[in-house]
Amino acid sequence: MNDLNKEIQFVKGIGPKRAEKLHKLNIFTLKDLIYYFPRQYEDRSKVKKINQLENEEKVTIKGVITRMDSYSPKKGMNIIRMDMRDDTGYIKLSFFNQEYIKRAFKSGDSIVVFGKVKIENNFKEFVPIEIEHYSSKPQSNCKIEPVYPLTYGLSNKELQGIIRSVLTKEEFKVKEYLPTYILEKYKLCGIDFAVRNIHSPSNKEALKIALYRLVFEEFLILQLGLFYFKNGVNESSGIEFKENEKLNDIIESLPFKLTKAQNRALSEITQDMTSSKVMNRLVQGDVGSGKTVVALLALASAVLNGYQGALMAPTEILASQHYDSFKEILERFNIKSELLVGSLTKKQKEKVLEKVKNQEVDILIGTHSLIEDKVEFKNLGIVITDEQHRFGVRQRGRLSNKGDSPDILVMTATPIPRTLALILYGDLDISIIDELPPGRQPIETIAIEHKRRNEAYENLVRSEVQKGRQVYVVCPLVEESEKIEATAASELVEELKREFFSDLRVGLLHGKMRPAEKDAIMDDFKNKKLDILVSTTVIEVGVNVPNATLMIIENAERFGLAQLHQLRGRVGRGNHKSYCILIYNSKTEVCKERMAIMEETTDGFKISQKDLEIRGPGEFFGTRQHGLPELKVANIFKHIKILKQAQLEARYIIGQDRRLQLKENQKIKEEILYKFSEREEISLN
Structure with missing residues (x-):
């Protein structure tokens, strides 16, 4: 009965029909079942x-x-x-x-x-x-009764009964995997006691003891995994770059003046690059704050020292955009950039790869293509991941492994509260660009109920187009399926043409299109050949069209606040007054609160803090995006002290046993493999 990897349908008393219901809750094994924790408790005592x-x-x-x-x-x-x-x-x-x-x-x-x-x-x-x-x-x-997250056709009582029937079997016991010294040092109960009392607490004190153990364990495994995969607490020797006067020439040639915040971030990056340690730095900046130019200057600095640089972006649209702007600025300084994306022909790819291998390319910009085995650098000095939350932990590691201890810079336009950054980037130094370039006008955000939808289209859209401006319409987030979202977006285009804009030029952009099609549509929009672009969330990141001044988001209640903020950031990029209209179709208090926050502020940090408070760490993380295991009981607000303890312990363990090879750490290593492999295929060898 102690085989926790046993498939759930073969557990006595469950069978195929019940297993089917459990699968909807992502419960596939016995271990998944006993680690499926209650979301709250009813005190019936x-x-x-x-x-x-x-x-x-x-x-x-x-x-x-x-x-x-x-x-x-x-x-x-x-x-x-x-x-x-x-x-x-x-x-x-x-x-x-x-x-x-x-x-x-x-x-x-x-x-x-x-x-x-x-x-x-x-x-x-x-x-x-x-x-x-x-x-x-x-x-x-x-007694204290657990209440579980459920799915259609499965009641709380039934799920409770299934879990209880497993836990009450005499031969059932969850084996301990944390070393004895950790249990003693932090006064943690055993895992078997914790699992039993999280599901069936004998009293309030037992529940408290069980929760403390499980919270500590979640944070410890998370931090150890991050330190392990991201070469955390990396004190190894890196490249000692030298400052180069030519970098100032590049800065002088820019068509704009750097903001104080950009200069501060660049100074912190330069300090890291000129030290003897490997740089591990996160650049956090709100939408439109100018992180890309800071990345460009960091890459140029490495090239001026005789090294190559790599920049990985999450989409071809964004990679192409970076390539165009890098080429425009750096070509005159004899710094050669190349683009490596999935849509290139085999022959084009081979040509780029050959040039990279011979260092005929200084900066390689691309998508996931950069981490393919065929990509070989001659002298890689710095790697940068843009919108890094879109990449899994392993993907970022694979890119840096293409060089000999290159400096690492990660960038995100998703402002993350300090407390959450402690978890995600506990091993990184953080630079914050908290200032927008001059001339940007604040975006006015208006949330309206669905019944006023026609007004937005008939009045606002037409008014902006008549002024010579352009409009984005974002299709509702249907579900995690590009196919369904593509259909929804296509239907919305037909509706807009039929009901409102038969005389205007309406384009469509969605994730199921081929890269060449996407590029062609975006080029048409940039070149003012389209008045309205209907899109799924593929335009969330990085698309830059200064003439677009109106963003309409359908079914805004289906998006997280941070994502609404990202989408809103596609407008307001020029000198014209810009607007964001949130059309919502829900009357709940939570929905109204979220819409009010979007109307009140354009500060991404405030918005993400609120998002975290409203949705909780599990959902806010977008753990599926981050490639991180889910936090089931740990809460970064309530448990910040435990988080810090777990971080210190994780640093100590990694410091003593970098590859987790000591006998006492073997079971922890297995647990990290299990937890992280739920999200990505990760090898710990």
Whole structure:
């Protein structure tokens, strides 16, 4: 029973049909099941007498059934009424369409019920959630009850029962994998105790002890994995670049003056590059703050020292855009840039690869193509990943392994709160570009309900186009499927042409298009051959069209705040007043709060902080994007002290055992492999 890798359908009592439901929750093995933790708990241990009950409280009561009857007010509805008493009084209970109650209970039975109290004009009623016969060991009531995230066709009670049936088997035990010295040093309970008490807490104290162990473990595994894969705490000798006067000539030749924030970031990068240690730096900057030019200057600095540089971008559109701007600025200084993307022909790729190998190329810009085995640099000195959250941990490592300890710079336009940066980039120095170039006008954001959608199209869009400006319309995020989103975007184009803009030039851009098609559409938009561009979120990153002044986002409630902010950043890039219209179709308080935040501020750091608070670390992370294991119980706000302890311990372990080869660290290594391989194929050899 201790084979945690056993497929879930072969676990006794589950079978193929139940397994199918569990698969929807990403539960495929026994280990997935026992690590599928509750999202919250109902405290049913609070037992009250009937005369102590208060309106609207959720509580457990015990007593005896004094009367039971049932009736059907209309077809398809059956109501069971029950009178119950204890030694302080009587109360009425009502059950709707629960026929089994008649068979399971009768007058005179002792029962224990958990539910909600309703008191109106001194009339007390109890709305039951859970009822069972009174016994010395109640199944659900009189204890702390876990509440799980669920899927259609699977109830909380059923999932609870499945997990409980596994944990109560005599032979079942979760084997410990943390070294004894860590358990003792941080006063952690064993993993078996933690797993049992996270699912079925014997009391509040046991739950607290179990949570502490699991929170610490999640942070420790996460940090160790990051340090391991990203060459964290890398004190090894790197390239000691020299400052070169020609870099100032390049800066002087730029068509704009660097902002103070850009100069500060460049100074921090130069300091790292001229030191003897490998640079590991993150450049964080809000949308449009000018990170790309800082990257360009860092790459130029390496080239002026006789080395090559590489820049990896997440999309071909962005890679091509970088290539064009690098070429325009650096060619006159005899610095040669080349582009390596999937859409090149085999012959074109081979030509680029040959030039890179012979150092006839100084800066290679591309997408994931850069990490292919065929790509060989002669003398790689610096690697940069742009919008780095789009790349997995291993992908970034593979790029830096193409050189001999090259300097590493990662850039993101997704502002990340300090607390979250501690997790994602605990091993990196951070530079922040928190200033927009002069001349940029703030973008005015207006959130409107779906019923006012036509106004936005009939008035605002037409008004901007008449001024000679251009418009983006972002299609709603349907689900994680490019095919479905492409269909939705195509349908939206047809609707706009039919209903509103038969006289305007409307283009379409989505992820299922071939790279050459995407480039052609973007070129048409840049060259003002299109008035309106309907797009999926492929335009979220880096697209730069200064003449576009209006962004309309359909079904804005489906996007995270950070993503809405990224999309909004596609406008406001020129000297004209720009607008972002968020059309939402939800009346929930959370939706209204999110829309209000977008209207109030264009500060990406404030927005991401709010996003993190509203959505929680698990969802905000976009762990699927980051290539990181999910945080199931750890919360970076509530558990910041534990996070810092786990980071210190992770640094210590890696410092003592860089490759995690010591006997006491073998099981930790296996756990890292399991947790990180959920997201990416990672080898720890």
